[in-house]
Amino acid sequence: MIVVTRRGVSDAEIDRIRERIEQLGLRTHISRGEHRTIIGCIGDEARLAEASLLSLPGVESVTPVMKPYKLAAREFVAEPSRVRVGNAVIGGPALAVIAGPCSVEGRDMLRTTAQSVKQSGAALLRGGAYKPRSSPYAFQGLGVAGLEMLAQVRAETGLPIVTEVMDTRQVEEVSGFADMLQIGARNMQNFALLSEVGSVQRPVLLKRGLSATIKELLMAAEYIMARGNRDVVLCERGIRTYETATRNTMDVAAIPVLKRETHLPVIVDPSHAGGRADLVAPLSFAAIAAGADGLIVEVHPCPAEALSDGDQSLTLEGFGRLMEQLQPFATAVARPLGGAATSPTGTAAA
Amino acid sequence: MSDPDALAELARIRDAIEQLDRDLVALVARRVGLARRVGAVKRAAGLPILDPPREAAVVRRAGVLAREAGLDDDEVRYLFWHLIGLSRRAQLEERAPDA
Numbered sequence: 050m051i052v053v054t055r056r057g058v059s060d061a062e063i064d065r066i067r068e069r070i071e072q073l074g075l076r077t078h079i080s081r082g083e084h085r086t087i088i089g090c091i092g093d094e095a096r097l098a099e100a101s102l103l104s105l106p107g108v109e110s111v112t113p114v115m116k117p118y119k120l121a122a123r124e125f126v127a128e129p130s131r132v133r134v135g136n137a138v139i140g141g142p143a144l145a146v147i148a149g150p151c152s153v154e155g156r157d158m159l160r161t162t163a164q165s166v167k168q169s170g171a172a173l174l175r176g177g178a179y180k181p182r183s184s185p186y187a188f189q190g191l192g193v194a195g196l197e198m199l200a201q202v203r204a205e206t207g208l209p210i211v212t213e214v215m216d217t218r219q220v221e222e223v224s225g226f227a228d229m230l231q232i233g234a235r236n237m238q239n240f241a242l243l244s245e246v247g248s249v250q251r252p253v254l255l256k257r258g259l260s261a262t263i264k265e266l267l268m269a270a271e272y273i274m275a276r277g278n279r280d281v282v283l284c285e286r287g288i289r290t291y292e293t294a295t296r297n298t299m300d301v302a303a304i305p306v307l308k309r310e311t312h313l314p315v316i317v318d319p320s321h322a323g324g325r326a327d328l329v330a331p332l333s334f335a336a337i338a339a340g341a342d343g344l345i346v347e348v349h350p351c352p353a354e355a356l357s358d359g360d361q362s363l364t365l366e367g368f369g370r371l372m373e374q375l376q377p378f379a380t381a382v383a384r385p386l387g388g389a390a391t392s393p394t395g396t397a398a399a
Numbered sequence: 400m401s402d403p404d405a406l407a408e409l410a411r412i413r414d415a416i417e418q419l420d421r422d423l424v425a426l427v428a429r430r431v432g433l434a435r436r437v438g439a440v441k442r443a444a445g446l447p448i449l450d451p452p453r454e455a456a457v458v459r460r461a462g463v464l465a466r467e468a469g470l471d472d473d474e475v476r477y478l479f480w481h482l483i484g485l486s487r488r489a490q491l492e493e494r495a496p497d498a
Binding site: 068069 | 452455456462480
């Protein structure tokens with residue numbers, strides 16, 4: 050249920066409306082837009098029948114939200130959400146590009162990659178310190194040493210860092226380094242992990258599961274948001290189909306559907322979707338044309354020597370070319386390509 | 400941040416924050432203690448333990464005070480729902496009140 054208030058509603062009137070709803074054991078969530086304020090109700094909506102909300106001063110309309118997700122629903126907020134990550138913004142007017150290696154393999158390779166992708170226009174740096182691999186014998190990541198390298202390269206380049214957290218036991222440690230926590234596709238329905246990242250004040254990049262429906266993706270986001278963390282960015286990264294020519298099948302239609310269903314920013318991972326470096330550019334063009342708010346792209350100084358996902362990584366030059374080729378698509382959707390990142394930054398700790 | 404004066408100032412402010420955190424935790428403990436007493440009184444009087452209208456009023460008051468203090472009322476409301484959760488659990492505990 051959402052309550053839309055009249056223009057010029059006072060703080061006291063909003064307080065009264067929220068109290069009336071909360072008296073019935075529900076919780077409220079407020080979204081103040083330029084023209085209207087929306088009060089979202091979470092809980093047993095049947096109880097609201099006795100609240101006679103329409104009779105309260107300041108209330109313009111009361112509408113049920115017939116969806117299993119509420120906090121993530123587009124109707125729940127006045128304006129689409131912008132998620133600030135360090136000095137970058139995802140979901141703002143500018144398209145945000147996250148780039149970097151699949152996994153952090155060493156300080157030098159990370160530094161070289163970060164400097165280069167920044168030069169080419171990336172706003173954020175990705176890099177895995179903990180890697181979910183299909184084989185227990187494959188490279189599992191550098192762990193805390195990798196996190197320290199990411200933090201050092203952030204200090205040098207100013208690029209906020211996005212890195213994956215795989216386990217509830219890692220959340221605190223990774224949050225100490227990362228500007229944004231990534232939940233990988235394989236963990237999209239790890240509800241214990243979703244709850245844990247919902248409790249920390251770090252933006253979350255939530256990747257769609259390999260066989261998850263759009264509704265399941267949104268319910269996963271709802272899990273995080275229900276714990277108080279509203280800074281969630283969704284990522285379409287390809288789903289599993291019968292097609293074997295590509296690693297996954299990029300669900301282009303998911304982008305406009307998500308943009309209609311939710312206020313959360315939506316980005317696309319063309320590297321995992323196609324699984325091949327030569328597919329990254331065309332899939333990126335499609336993503337931007339379909340309305341994505343940004344991209345997350347794997348880049349490696351020497352993909353042939355990469356310890357993971359070398360086939361789908363762009364070279365540094367290849368990423369530079371991609372950013373140039375993206376320009377006309379960005380112009381077509383009337384959004385600048387960038388997303389900020391100019392001065393060095395760090396995660397603050399009081 | 401290598402200026403010694405700035406570092407000394409940072410250390411002073413952090414000391415003050417640390418002291419404030421200690422005070423905050425002590426206040427939360429006092430609030431939970433009072434809630435426990437409320438629970439015992441309600442039980443003795445045969446009153447229901449859960450009281451959503453009272454909780455809604457507490458949160459509303461906290462929001463108003465937050466605005467007056469120049470804080471984001473929604474963030475403070477959120478903090479108070481957490482505090483109320485703590486207090487509610489304390490009230491539900493079947494034990495004699497402390498002091």
